[in-house]
Amino acid sequence: MRERYLADSIATASPAKLLVMLFDRLVLDLTRGEQALLDGDREEARVNLLHAQDIVLELQSSLKPDAWDGAADLAAIYAFVMKELVNANVKSDAVKTRQCRELMEPLRDTWREAALATASTGS
DSSP states (O other), X not given: OHHHHHHHHHHHOOHHHHHHHHHHHHHHHHHHHHHHHHXXXXXXXXXXXXXXXXXXXXXXXHOOTTSSTTHHHHHHHHHHHHHXXXXXXXXXXXXXXXXXXXXHHHHHHXXXXXXXXXXXXXX
């Protein structure tokens, strides 16, 4: 039932809601990865950081660079975070993981606000 609910939620979500869902999961993965590194659980950290990398890759590939003026800057942020996540994973670096989370949380919050504004205007 839970899997069906999640699949239905994703299938019926607006593009803005999907973006927020990706960012929510990214921040969750980074939080879990950081905690796993602090706890010395290398395998759990690896799983979470790899999933975070997959999400950043999806964000990068779905970004339309010609859609708006800030897209190039956002692409640069995604590229930076991807590089840092790879390094954090290879070096088991909780600080880099935390820094990535701290960079992505305000982006998530901004996209959430934009999605809510879009939903409330009916656009």
